[in-house]
Amino acid sequence: MGPAMSISSIFNHGVKGMAASQLATNVTASNITNAATAGYSRRVANITPDHSLVNSDKSQRVVEPLLHKRLLNAQAGAGESAAQKAAVQTLDQVFAEGEGTVGDALDKFQVSMQELSTRPEDQATREKVLATANGLAMAFQNASAAIKQARGDASTGIADEVQQVNARLNQISKLGAEIQQAEGAGFEASELRDQRDLLIGQVADRIPVTVNDHGNGMISVTLGGGQDLVGPDGKVSPLLYSPDTDGSPRIMKNAAGTITDVTNYAMSGSIGGKIKAWEGPLAEAGKRLDQLAAEVADGSNKPDGTHVKGYNEVHAQGFGLDGDTGLSLFSYGSTTEDAAANFVVSSDVAGSPDKLAAADSTGGVSNNENALALASLSGGQIASAWSSGVPPIAIGGSITVTEALASLTGYAGSEVSNAIQADSFASGALEQVQSLNENATGVSSDEEMVALMRYQRAYQASLKVIQTADQMLSDLMSIR
Amino acid sequence: MRVTDSSIYASIRKQVMRGQARLTEAQERATSGLRVAKPSDDPIAAAAARRDHARQALAEAGMKTADVANSQLLGADSATGDAYETMVRAREIAMQAASSTMDGEARANMAIQVRQLKEQMVTIANTNVLGRYVFAGENDDKTPYSADGTSYTGGNTPKDVQVMPGTRFQAGITGRDVFGDETTPNNVFTTLENLAAALEANDQGGAHTALTAIDADQFRLSKARTKVGTMMNGLTTAQAVADRHAFQSKQEISRLTEADSVGTLTDLVQAKGALEAALAIANQIPVGTLAGGK
Numbered sequence: 171m172g173p174a175m176s177i178s179s180i181f182n183h184g185v186k187g188m189a190a191s192q193l194a195t196n197v198t199a200s201n202i203t204n205a206a207t208a209g210y211s212r213r214v215a216n217i218t219p220d221h222s223l224v225n226s227d228k229s230q231r232v233v234e235p236l237l238h239k240r241l242l243n244a245q246a247g248a249g250e251s252a253a254q255k256a257a258v259q260t261l262d263q264v265f266a267e268g269e270g271t272v273g274d275a276l277d278k279f280q281v282s283m284q285e286l287s288t289r290p291e292d293q294a295t296r297e298k299v300l301a302t303a304n305g306l307a308m309a310f311q312n313a314s315a316a317i318k319q320a321r322g323d324a325s326t327g328i329a330d331e332v333q334q335v336n337a338r339l340n341q342i343s344k345l346g347a348e349i350q351q352a353e354g355a356g357f358e359a360s361e362l363r364d365q366r367d368l369l370i371g372q373v374a375d376r377i378p379v380t381v382n383d384h385g386n387g388m389i390s391v392t393l394g395g396g397q398d399l400v401g402p403d404g405k406v407s408p409l410l411y412s413p414d415t416d417g418s419p420r421i422m423k424n425a426a427g428t429i430t431d432v433t434n435y436a437m438s439g440s441i442g443g444k445i446k447a448w449e450g451p452l453a454e455a456g457k458r459l460d461q462l463a464a465e466v467a468d469g470s471n472k473p474d475g476t477h478v479k480g481y482n483e484v485h486a487q488g489f490g491l492d493g494d495t496g497l498s499l500f501s502y503g504s505t506t507e508d509a510a511a512n513f514v515v516s517s518d519v520a521g522s523p524d525k526l527a528a529a530d531s532t533g534g535v536s537n538n539e540n541a542l543a544l545a546s547l548s549g550g551q552i553a554s555a556w557s558s559g560v561p562p563i564a565i566g567g568s569i570t571v572t573e574a575l576a577s578l579t580g581y582a583g584s585e586v587s588n589a590i591q592a593d594s595f596a597s598g599a600l601e602q603v604q605s606l607n608e609n610a611t612g613v614s615s616d617e618e619m620v621a622l623m624r625y626q627r628a629y630q631a632s633l634k635v636i637q638t639a640d641q642m643l644s645d646l647m648s649i650r
Numbered sequence: 651m652r653v654t655d656s657s658i659y660a661s662i663r664k665q666v667m668r669g670q671a672r673l674t675e676a677q678e679r680a681t682s683g684l685r686v687a688k689p690s691d692d693p694i695a696a697a698a699a700r701r702d703h704a705r706q707a708l709a710e711a712g713m714k715t716a717d718v719a720n721s722q723l724l725g726a727d728s729a730t731g732d733a734y735e736t737m738v739r740a741r742e743i744a745m746q747a748a749s750s751t752m753d754g755e756a757r758a759n760m761a762i763q764v765r766q767l768k769e770q771m772v773t774i775a776n777t778n779v780l781g782r783y784v785f786a787g788e789n790d791d792k793t794p795y796s797a798d799g800t801s802y803t804g805g806n807t808p809k810d811v812q813v814m815p816g817t818r819f820q821a822g823i824t825g826r827d828v829f830g831d832e833t834t835p836n837n838v839f840t841t842l843e844n845l846a847a848a849l850e851a852n853d854q855g856g857a858h859t860a861l862t863a864i865d866a867d868q869f870r871l872s873k874a875r876t877k878v879g880t881m882m883n884g885l886t887t888a889q890a891v892a893d894r895h896a897f898q899s900k901q902e903i904s905r906l907t908e909a910d911s912v913g914t915l916t917d918l919v920q921a922k923g924a925l926e927a928a929l930a931i932a933n934q935i936p937v938g939t940l941a942g943g944k
Contacts, residue, residue: 262688277707284711534788572704580697583689612654
């Protein structure tokens with residue numbers, strides 16, 4: 171080749187250099203613009219040594235697959251504990267001290283029994299006993315309703331979350347196809363990939379998934395036990411929420427008509443957190459409350475088999491001012507299940523203060539023998555054997571109603587407190603992984619500022635190369 | 651180490667959020683004065699406080715019970731005292747009448763006095779405190795004695811009360827224990843009736859006989875009064891115990907659930923300081939050249 175060819179190749183280098191610098195500046199500009207965009211992974215310009223324009227039109231997404239995996243895990247953990255905390259916090263309200271709570275109502279009822287033993291003949295005192303008995307019934311009902319409401323909310327929440335997951339699975343599948351198409355045609359699909367990662371994260375918030383990258387733009391999203399929600403071919407197996415007849419949350423997977431129960435693999439993320447709250451502390455607290463209500467009314471059996479009387483049995487022994495006997499004070503339906511929800515003042519005595527059995531025989535209005543027996547129930551004669559396996563506090567496995575409620579309060583407090591701590595721990599863990607991932611893949615504007623200066627200089631240098639080549643050419647032309 | 655814009659802002663955001671949460675908690679503690687406002691704040695303290703709330707409520711109710719029972723017993727005590735004094739007066743009359751220096755007219759006058767004493771005695775036996783007849787046992791809504799004292803319709807079971815759960819106190823005394831059994835001759839009304847009749851009949855020996863009966867009545871009355879006094883003492887002791895229980899429970903609740911004011915204030919100041927520091931740091935994030943810095 172002649173010398174003119176050499177000068178023109180200098181021009182070519184200059185042009186390529188300018189183009190490469192322009193591209194790199196463009197990438198930097200994109201990074202800066204998206205510094206605060208959620209889910210944006212920074213790009214680096216892909217400049218090859220020979221400044222090949224074919225290659226340099228591609229920028230590369232910076233991703234850390236290992237961190238991304240840890241991030242999905244941490245998201246599921248944080249989603250789970252946050253959902254569980256939100257669900258069980260109801261227990262804090264139900265068992266706090268205050269007007270209208272079971273504890274307050276029980277105190278007032280026991281006090282009114284004491285007053286009845288002091289003034290069994292007094293109509294106002296009798297009315298008060300009925301009022302406080304009714305207050306106790308309302309408190310049991312309200313507490314039960316609040317716990318049921320929390321479980322209902324958890325259940326509705328799971329149904330919503332399942333919808334959210336399904337919507338995202340469909341989008342993930344659609345994006346997979348688009349990425350495959352774009353990249354197959356030689357276009358870059360970084361933004362689509364960013365979007366997909368964001369969606370995967372939103373799925374992981376709700377249900378624990380892992381992701382397999384098949385290298386061809388397609389990924390599979392998998393629950394535990396190898397249950398594909400998005401298959402390698404992009405086929406989506408949506409989730410179904412179908413609670414059991416008793417309301418127990420069940421999560422199903424519908425793979426083209428084949429329904430599989432995947433509940434056991436869904437025990438993390440916000441869905442798992444809600445399932446755990448439903449099955450765990452909320453169920454247990456509700457059960458214990460029912461048991462307490464039933465035992466207030468009908469007493470219980472100690473582990474040694476001896477029966478300890480409740481308010482109904484003691485009340486039935488006595489006589490009302492009108493001579494009636496054998497009447498119940500409370501009723502709660504036929505089974506311990508839902509006893510708190512069905513707890514009411516018995517129709518035997520409701521609205522009839524004269525029927526309150528303060529006496530142990532007919533006749534004297536101030537006969538308070540049975541009222542004394544009723545009042546002494548607060549002092550330790552009602553036992554609660556805790557057949558549900560709660561450790562008994564007192565000797566012989568029997569505890570008073572007051573003790574039983576105190577123990578239930580402690581249980582509720584511990585569950586909520588544990589949930590709060592778990593949430594704090596999980597969100598801390600998530601923050602840490604997020605920070606690591608963010609530092610690896612996010613945009614640093616200082617770094618970009620330096621890059622901007624560098625590419626500006628490179629651009630100027632390339633211009634200088636062209637200018638120089640031009641000068642050389644012009645010098646050559648001016649030879650006479 | 652590579653540090654990105656979002657992680658700087660995320661970190662600042664985290665610190666500010668934490669600072670706010672901490673400040674809110676400290677403010678809640680300071681304004682409510684409670685360290686344990688809900689069970690999760692301290693489950694063990696909350697459970698213990700629940701027990702103490704129940705204990706306090708029952709102890710306070712027990713104190714009221716003791717009050718009511720005491721006012722009835724006070725009534726019984728002073729009535730028994732009056733009854734005793736009445737019999738002392740009757741005894742003086744009987745002593746005079748038993749002396750031979752009295753004539754028939756004087757005895758007849760004394761008879762009138764004795765009949766008045768008997769009426770007084772019936773009134774005393776029918777003493778009513780706050781609507782309850784104190785010597786009528788379980789039938790205390792009705793006058794226990796007929797006007798002549800010959801029939802008693804009160805109950806024969808003295809009333810018990812419960813001051814502390816599981817402990818019972820006798821807090822009342824029935825008519826027959828105080829005034830004697832009206833179905834036998836051994837009762838104050840018969841004694842007074844017999845004395846009056848003897849005086850009206852100018853029966854010196856009868857007046858003398860009445861002295862023995864009066865002695866027996868006085869003995870029964872003073873025994874009854876002692877019994878009432880013992881009950882009152884017992885109740886006072888029980889009330890003091892209930893009072894102490896109520897006080898201790900209240901103190902315990904306060905110890906378990908209330909925030910100590912110095913600690914709360916310190917927490918508040920610290921939390922405020924921490925939040926202000928986090929916000930100040932947020933202001934110190936360098937403004938890069940890109941964002942218009944030089």
